[in-house]
Amino acid sequence: MTESQFEPPDHVDNSLWLLVRRYARPHALRYVLAAIGTLIAQIPQRLPALVIGVALDAILLQDTPYALPLLPDGWIPETTTGQVQFTIGLLVAAYVLDGTMTWLAGRLEGTARLQTLHEIRVDAFDAVVGHERSFFDRHQTGDVMSVLNNDVSNMNRFGSNAYEGIRLSAQILVAFAFMLTIHVPLAALLALMPLLLIGLCQWYTTRVGPRYERVRESVGRVNSRLEDSIEGIATVKAFAREDAERDRLESASRSYLDRNWSVIRLRLVFSLASWVIVSGAFIGLFSLGAYLVLEGTPAWFGGSLTAGALLTFLMYSQSFYAPIRQLMLDVLDSYEDALASSKRITSVLEGDHPDRNEGRELTVLEGRLEYEDVSFTYEGADEETLTDVSFAAEPGSLVGVVGPTGAGKSTLTKLLFRFYEPDRGAIRIDGTDISDVSRRSLREHLGYVSQDPFLFYGTVRENIVYGVREFDTRADAPEIDHADVVAAAKLAGAHEFITDLEDGYDTQVGERGASLSGGQRQRIAIARALLKDPDVLVLDEATSHVDNETERQIQRSIDATAGEQTTIAIAHRLSTVRNADQILVVDDGEIVERGTHDELVEQDGLYADLWRVQVGDLEAVSEAFLERARARFGESAQRRVTEEIETTEEVSR
Structure with a gap:
């Protein structure tokens, strides 16, 4: 099994953005409204820091008059008690508006994201079953399941973090805008810090991307080992190979552990380096701000800076530093992980699906x-x-x-x-x-019965009608008369043993028909094919698991329906x-x-x-x-x- 089983076609430049364009675009309105709501919510989220800073200087320290940007002076009470009450009212209004907008935006984004992931999963499954047998000859079942389950679920994590990235970006922009209203030169100096982080991001992404691809491949191999061992548990136990299977799983799991640890090590280095940059910037900002408050601000370096204004600026700087670092650690990291998963999903979606060909x-x-x-x-x-x-x-x-x-x-x-x-x-x-x-x-x-028939988890009746109704729950799905089911079962020599089961035709057959014998499964599969009434019926050693008496009965049925x-x-x-x-x-x-x-x-x-x-x-x-x-x-x-x-x-x- 090679490590490049799932590779997107050459015409796909960026698998992740292909999925975004195809599946997120139909829900663009919800995403846009959620983004707007998130942006609006950042304004009331930043107001408390500004109001508290102004109140600190005007009410507690009484160094400056009570004044807020864009707010007419006539709206502000003149008495201290009135200003305290006014401040409390602003805080309540800000938190209520923040909570309301955040809830609405989250609801819009959540429904759009889940619907997007639902459509990706359904289309990926449809693409998988659209592949021909040669596709399944080349890929292990566990690895295919890993694409449909782990990789698609990984896209959900990216979608959640992408929305978080929008929120963080809005928070950064609004926080910076508020800092500009307080002290332009300090805000300009603060804007230099992201340049260092951008360089660090470039170093990180070029190294972590290939590592995530290897991690996704390792997950597929672990799933394949688990799927093989569990499905073949009877053979494993019959040959006393439990220890050997454990060793095989241990080897696959060790590979996943090593590759995942290589990502974690790189992420720790990235996290530490970004922490050093952000912490150093905050300490430098506080030192410079404290000096300006104590010694006075030079005329060439902007206006004066009060203690309250410095406190507000430092609070905003946290709303500026922390989101940038979180963007790099979580959003960027999940992007690289999702990019690896999207390549595997796209290789399934964009591959050759001969079952979808347009034929008459x-x-x-x-x-x-x-x-x-x-x-x-x-x-x-x-x-x-x-x-x-x-x-x-x-x-x-x-x-x-x-x-x-x-x-x-x-x-x-x-x-x-x-x-x-x-x-x-x-x-x-x-x-x-x-x-x-x-x-x-x-x-x-066509109708088909193999020598090792597959029964789905469900009742005997559901398995017999599968070829006709396919578990179809649509309102216009054809109803199958129970008499027809019984007739097919009798032709297949299955009716007698079915009626002896505890619940008859409503008996649960278990996983893959585990509660039935091989011969019983065979006869149910034959009944399933006969009920379909195909123009051409293929029996591939269909009597290999039945006794002579049942074989003679099936033979007479075959002769009768020939x-x-x-x-x-x-x-x-x-x-x-x-x-x-x-x-x-x-x-x-x-x-x-x-x-x-x-x-x-x-x-x-x-x-x-x-x-x-x-x-x-x-x-x-x-x-x-x-x-x-x-x-x-x-x-x-x-x-x-x-x-x-x-x-x-x-x-x-």
Whole structure:
């Protein structure tokens, strides 16, 4: 697994700003109103310091008259008591206005930010499921989950800090404006301090950005390790590999720890350096201000400075220094972290999503399926998996596909569903090349049951109707009659065991169907496919986890419904496809034999040997077949053939 799994396309210059433009812009009005409200709130927030400074000089020290900028003198009471009451009134009004504007701005920003993040998460998920199977071959599930969860959530942190950055910027501007009203030269000197911080920021961002990218990658690897270990817990325990899994997780977690610590170390240096600059500036400001108050202000350095004015100026300087430092520590830091996350999100959003391609709708009238000279090689493989495969399945027919493990049987169906595209050749349904239609339209006409079916967390009924209703909660979603669900379950041989469950069709199946046996999960998956009533039904070793009695029941159901849809049945148990209209024998990616069961047994080729093995007629197995087994399995070939015979349950003849 490489460290550059999620890289944005070349046309994306800045992933973060792409997300901002695409998802924040529709909510721009709320963001703008929130920013305006935040800016307005800074004015009453700064008033108390100014009022207290004036009151200190005019009421307590009685050095200067009570006067406030932009406030007519006629509004100010003449008596001391009146001025105290007036001061209290101003403070109350300032805090009420501050609280009101801050609440309104926070509400506007919060709703806009959460809606923005919601849209990013939904679109990112939509993009992930829009990718083809090759995408999931290249990326571990845990790493993909890290993008959808950790990286999108990281954008929420950035959004919150970005709003905080607007508030801090407004606070800096308003505080500086108030300081200018008190003493222009001191404010001008104070304005030089941010230049040092800007240089420090430049040094920090060039170093922390790449470190955050490595941290995001490490989070994905930790999630992948956790996902593998938890999902494979039965295998872990069966092989007593708990300690080994712990070591693998420890290694991934250690990498995350080391990379995260490298960010923390750099941030500590950055924090200390900015603290030294800000603290030094404040001490210098106090020293200069105290000197001017005690010794008097030179004429060339502006007007006089009183003790109250100095106190107010120092309070404003804290509202100037602290936000600048917080901007650098929190906002800038979260920006660099979010930039790393945005690259991973953008790589998913802007990648190639073949499921979204604009193709015409597929119309199926009969369901004739045709493969013409189809060849395919998996990415990174040295040899072709399929070579010049050609066959036709007539409407309503049952076509069995058999052959040794690894012969390419399942790949045939993956190409039919367009999980992968063939290198050469064409696949047609009713004469229409499936590459000319949209994938979604194609798959609406197909049904699929794998040898290891996936059940969703929910009830038995919800899993059976999934292929038709997809848990759709829309008002116009089609309602499925329970009688249809029962009919599909009966066809799949599932109704009897379902009714024996504690809650019948309303029984919770657990995570991935954990409360059911493998055979029960298989039959529910078959019922799900049959309820969909597809034009082409694919059974990929769908009876591999059921007993002989259930297999015979499913076989009768397949035979009974074969005339209603075209069925492709990949089978390890040859008895499953014994009554097929046509059986294809696949070996090393090629169709080496074809015909009915009786015809293939009569040909006395590979199929005949496979049949003899399954029915236990070891004496009649050809020497060529045994030699082939020895070439594949070595000296243990005879034992392996014998074991397969012993473990194969009695089949219907």
